[in-house]
Amino acid sequence: MSLWDPQEVRAHLVAAAAAGHALSYSELLEHLGYGFSRPKMRALCKTLGVVDDEAAARGEPELAVLVVRQSDGLPGQGWWIAGGKAHGYKGQWEGPAAARFIRRLQQKTFDYWAMAEAGASS
Numbered sequence: 001m002s003l004w005d006p007q008e009v010r011a012h013l014v015a016a017a018a019a020g021h022a023l024s025y026s027e028l029l030e031h032l033g034y035g036f037s038r039p040k041m042r043a044l045c046k047t048l049g050v051v052d053d054e055a056a057a058r059g060e061p062e063l064a065v066l067v068v069r070q071s072d073g074l075p076g077q078g079w080w081i082a083g084g085k086a087h088g089y090k091g092q093w094e095g096p097a098a099a100r101f102i103r104r105l106q107q108k109t110f111d112y113w114a115m116a117e118a119g120a121s122s
Helices: 006-019 025-031 038-058 077-086 096-121
Strands: none
Touching: 006 025, 006 038, 006 096, 025 038, 038 077
16 A cells, blocks of 8 residues: 555545545545654645546546544645635635535535445445
């Protein structure tokens, strides 16, 4: 498993999305066989950008929005700079409004992958 393999990272995120839950940075790193460290988290964030670029090219919803801080269940600063901007979000990156915004985006991703999984199993 590689922290820098977008397909491996994507596979874990698609499984989480189909199950309807987000993953903390440390959970995703653990799934990939790594302990949490800031350098590994930064490397993971770069890979998440690649994963989302590839998803967009396939017409799929973003997956990086599912990777959140353990402390508050929200994505980190890097996501907000790119993802928040892409969605036209101009509010605070923490607090109730941010949480509502993220839940809506996550729900779209959950719904998409739950339907994809249902279609694949029928």
